[in-house]
Amino acid sequence: MSSNQAVYRRQWRLLWIFVLLFCAGRQVKADDAISFATRVAPLLQQQCVTCHDAELAEAGYRLDTYKHLVRLGDGSPAVIAEKPDKSKLFQVLIHEDENSRMPSESDPLPDTSINLIRNWIQQGAAFDGASEDQLLSSLLPKTEHPQPPKNYPAAIPLSAIAFHPSQSQLLVSGYHEITIWNLKGELVNRITNQGERTYAIDIHPTLPHVLTASGTPGVTGEVRIFNLSTGALASVLATADEVIMDARYSPDGNTIAVAMPDGSTRLIDSKTGSEKRQLLGHSDQVCSVSWHADGKRLATASRDHTAKIFDCQNGLSVATFTGHTKSVNDVAFVNHDQAVSVSDDGTAQLWNADNGKRMREMARNKTPILTLSIAPEKIAVSGALETQWFKRDGRQSIKRFTDSDAWTTITVFDSSGEIFAAGTQSGEIVVRQKEQEPIRFNAIPGR
Ligand code: HEC
Numbered sequence: 470m471s472s473n474q475a476v477y478r479r480q481w482r483l484l485w486i487f488v489l490l491f492c493a494g495r496q497v498k499a500d501d502a503i504s505f506a507t508r509v510a511p512l513l514q515q516q517c518v519t520c521h522d523a524e525l526a527e528a529g530y531r532l533d534t535y536k537h538l539v540r541l542g543d544g545s546p547a548v549i550a551e552k553p554d555k556s557k558l559f560q561v562l563i564h565e566d567e568n569s570r571m572p573s574e575s576d577p578l579p580d581t582s583i584n585l586i587r588n589w590i591q592q593g594a595a596f597d598g599a600s601e602d603q604l605l606s607s608l609l610p611k612t613e614h615p616q617p618p619k620n621y622p623a624a625i626p627l628s629a630i631a632f633h634p635s636q637s638q639l640l641v642s643g644y645h646e647i648t649i650w651n652l653k654g655e656l657v658n659r660i661t662n663q664g665e666r667t668y669a670i671d672i673h674p675t676l677p678h679v680l681t682a683s684g685t686p687g688v689t690g691e692v693r694i695f696n697l698s699t700g701a702l703a704s705v706l707a708t709a710d711e712v713i714m715d716a717r718y719s720p721d722g723n724t725i726a727v728a729m730p731d732g733s734t735r736l737i738d739s740k741t742g743s744e745k746r747q748l749l750g751h752s753d754q755v756c757s758v759s760w761h762a763d764g765k766r767l768a769t770a771s772r773d774h775t776a777k778i779f780d781c782q783n784g785l786s787v788a789t790f791t792g793h794t795k796s797v798n799d800v801a802f803v804n805h806d807q808a809v810s811v812s813d814d815g816t817a818q819l820w821n822a823d824n825g826k827r828m829r830e831m832a833r834n835k836t837p838i839l840t841l842s843i844a845p846e847k848i849a850v851s852g853a854l855e856t857q858w859f860k861r862d863g864r865q866s867i868k869r870f871t872d873s874d875a876w877t878t879i880t881v882f883d884s885s886g887e888i889f890a891a892g893t894q895s896g897e898i899v900v901r902q903k904e905q906e907p908i909r910f911n912a913i914p915g916r
Contacts (some may be wrong), residue, residue, distance in 0.1 A: 475741050476846075486740075489761060493530045502592060502595075502628055503592060504597050505596050505597050505598065505608075505881070506596075506597050506598040508585060508589075508610045509585065509589050510598070510605040511605075511608075511661040512578075512582055512586070513532055513605055514605040514742065514743055515625075515743075516572050516582075517532045517571065517572060517745035518532055518589075518605060519743050519745055520572075520573060522738070522741050522743060523575075523741075527573070528541075528542055529541070529542020529543070529605065530542045533604055533606075534602055534603060534605065535596045535598065536601040539594070541557060546872075548625050549594075550593045551591060551592075551593055552590070552669055553587040553590040553591055556590050558586065558590070559583075559587055562583050562586065563583060565643060565764070571658075588717075601766065604621060604741055605742075606704060606706070606741055606742025607703075607704055608748055610625045611702060611705050612691075612705075612706075614661070614663055614664060615645055616645070616661060617643055617645040617646040617659070617661055618914075618915075619915065619916025620914055621643075621644065621913050621914055621915055621916055622914070624896035624911065624913050624916060625643070625666075625913065626878055626893070626894050626895070627642055627878055627879055627892030627894070627896060627898070627912060628642045628668050628878060628879055628892075628898075629641070629669050629682075629879060630642070630879045630890060630892050630898075631670040631881060632672075632675070632881060632890075633672070634672055634697075636885070636888070637651060638650060638651050638654060638657060639881075640660075640670050640672075641664065641912040642667035643667070643671065643912075643913075644666070644698065645661065645663055645664070645665055646661045646663050647663060648912060649882055650898070650901065650912055652888075652900050652902075652908065654898070654908065654909075654910025654912075655730070658700070659700075659914070660679065660695050661700070662702050663681060664681075664683030664684050664685065664689070664694065665684065666684065666686070666712065667682070667683045668683060668684070668712060668713065668714045668715060669682040669714065669716050669717070671717050671718050672697065672718075673722045674718060674720065674721065674722045676722065676878075677698050678694050678695070678696065678703065678739075679696075679697050679772040680692065680694055680695065680716050680717070680725060681695070681711065681796065682712075682714060682716040682727070682728070684709070684711065684713055685712065686712055686846065688710040688711075689709070689710060690708065690710070690713035690862075691705060691707065691708050691713060692705070692706040692707040692737075694706065694739075694882050702706055704765065706725065706737050707727050707729075707737065709729055709730050712755070713727060713729065713730065714754065714757065715728035715755070715756065715757045716758070717727065717759065717760060718739065718760075719764045720760055720763075720764045722739060723738070723740070724737065724738065724739060724764075724781070725739050726758040726767050728756060728757060728758045728769065729755060730754045730755075731754075732749075732750075732751040732752055732771065732773065733747050733748065734748040734751075734755055735747055735748075735768050736748065736781060746781065748767065748779045748781070748784055748786070749784075750779075750786045751771040751775065751777065752769060752775055753757065753772035753773040754772045755769050756770050756771060756772060756796065756799070757769070757770040757797075757803040758770075758800055759799075760802075761802045761805075761822075764781075764877050765781055766778055766779065766781065766802075767779045768801060768808050768810075768822070770797035770799055770800035770810055771797055774793050774794060774795060774796065774797060774812075775789050775790060775791050776789070776793070776808065776810040776820075777789050778808065778823075778825075787822075787823065788822055788825035789825045789840075790810060790820045790821060792820065792827045793810065793812040794814045795814040795837075796812060796840065797811070798811055798813060798837070798839050798840065799813045799840050799845050801841055802822060803863060806821060806822050806823050806869075807819060807820065807863070808885075809841060809848060810841075811838035811840065811852070812837070813837040814891075815834040815836055815837060816830055816833050816835060816836055816838065817832040817838055817857075818831065819831055829864065831848075831857075831859055832850055832857055834852060834853065834854065836852060836853030837853055838850050838879050839854075839876065840876070840877070840879050842880045842881055842882050842889075845885070846860070846861055846886055847859065847860065847861060847882075849880055849882070851880050851891060852877065853877075854876075855869055855870060855879055856869065856871075856872065856880065857869045872891055872893075873891075873895070873899065875894040876893060877891045877892070877893055878893060879891070879892040880892070887903060888901070888902045889902075892912065894913060896911050896913040896916070897910070897911055
C-alpha cells in the first residue's frame with residue numbers, strides 16, 4: 470500500500486468518525502435520555518411489583534429493585550442493553566398470547582408506557598438512582614417542601630392529631646410540618662418537609678414510622694412516611710392532583726389504606742410501596758378510611774354522602790350505608806359487625822357493617838359533625854358545637870361538653886382511652902385526663 474493510499478484511508482476513517490459522532494450527538498438531543506429513577510421505576514412499581522416483589526416473585530422473577538429486574542429467576546438476562554426486542558422485560562409487554570402478556574390478568578400497557586420501556590432499553594438501560602439495591606418505591610421523586618415559618622404569623626385550623634407511641638406527646642398538623650408537643654403544651658419537636666396542610670397522621674403499630682396524608686387544596690396531595698426518631702423523610706407513597714384526606718396503617722402495619730380524591734381507596738404495601746389493590750365504588754372524594762381490627766375489612770367515608778365497607782382480600786364492597794344526606798366526614802368500626810359514621814348533615818349513625826342497615830341514630834345536631842374517635846370503652850363524636858361521648862355500643866350517652874367557641878375539628882384518645890385530646894379550628898388543643906381540669910394550649914409555634 471502506498472503511503473498516499475494509507476493517508477487517504479485514514480482521512481476517510483476520520484470523516485466517518487465525525488459523521489457517526491455528529492449523528493450520535495443529534496440522536497441524544499432529539500430523544501432525551503430516559504431516566505430510570507423518575508420515569509421507568511414509577512411505571513414498573515405501579516404495574517408490575519405487586520406480583521414480582523420479594524414475597525410473590527411470580528415465575529421466580531423480581532422487579533422490585535434494578536439489580537433484580539435485569540435478571541430472570543433462572544439468572545439469564547431480562548434486559549439486554551440496546552436490544553429491546555431481545556429483552557424479556559420488553560417482550561412480555563407486547564406478547565400476542567394474552568396469558569403470557571404482562572401485566573398478567575389486565576389490559577396491555579398503553580403505547581406510551583410500552584415505548585418508554587423500549588426506548589430506555591434502546592438507550593442502554595442505564596441506572597441513575599443511588600444504589601441498584603434500592604427498592605423502586607424509594608426512587609419516587611421526593612419533592613422538597615418549603616421550610617415552615619419559625620413562628621406562625623396567624624393561627625391555623627388543626628386537621629390531624631395523633632398520640633406519640635410514648636403516649637406522653639401529641640403529633641399535630643402544622644403548616645408544611647408536623648409539630649410535636651408534650652401534654653403541658655410545650656413544643657418538643659418539628660418534622661418538616663411536609664405538604665402544606667396535613668389531614669391525617671398515623672403511627673406504625675410497631676416501627677417508629679409516621680404516615681401522613683397532606684396537600685394543597687385544588688393543587689396537589691401526597692402520602693409520606695417519616696422516621697419518627699430522626700424526622701427524616703423515608704418515602705413518598707402516593708401523589709394526587711387534590712389533597713389526600715386520610716391514610717391508615719392496617720393493624721399489622723403491612724398495608725396502608727389511602728383515601729384518594731378520585732373516590733378510590735388504594736391499598737399499598739407499606740414495605741415495598743407497591744399497590745396491592747384499588748377499592749372502587751365511591752363517586753366522590755374519600756374523606757376517611759378505618760380498618761377493622763381483623764385487618765381484612767376497611768370502612769370508607771365519602772363526600773358522595775355514603776359510607777362503605779370493603780373486603781380487602783377481594784376488593785369488593787360488602788355494604789353501603791346510605792343513611793346520610795350530606796358529605797360523610799368520618800367512619801369507624803365499633804365492634805365486629807357495627808360501624809359509626811358522622812356527617813355534615815349533623816348526625817352520627819350506628820349501622821350494621823354486614824348489610825349497611827341503620828341500627829340507631831346516635832346524635833342529631835343542627836351543625837355538622839366532623840370527627841369521631843374510638844377508645845376501648847367509648848366513642849367520641851365532635852363537631853361544631855360540642856363533643857359527645859357514648860358507650861361503645863352506641864346506645865348510651867356518657868357525657869357531653871363544649872370545650873371551645875371554635876369548632877372541634879379533630880380528636881384522639883390515647884391507647885388506654887384515659888386521655889382525650891381535641892383540636893379546634895382556631896389552633897387550640899384541649900387535653901382531658903380523667904377528672905382533672907382540662908389542659909389547654911395553642912398548637913401553633915410562636916403563639
Ligand atoms: C397479576 C400478577 C402479575 C403482574 C401485575 C405482572 N406479572 Fe409478570 N408474571 C406473572 C406470572 C403469573 C408470570 C408467570 C407467567 C407464565 O409462566 O406464563 C409472570 C411472568 C413474567 C415474566 C417472565 C419471567 C420468565 O422467567 O419467563 C416477565 C419478564 C414478567 N412477568 C414481567 C412483568 C412485567 C414487566 C410486569 C409489569 C408490566 C408484570 N410482569 C406484571 C404475574 C404478574
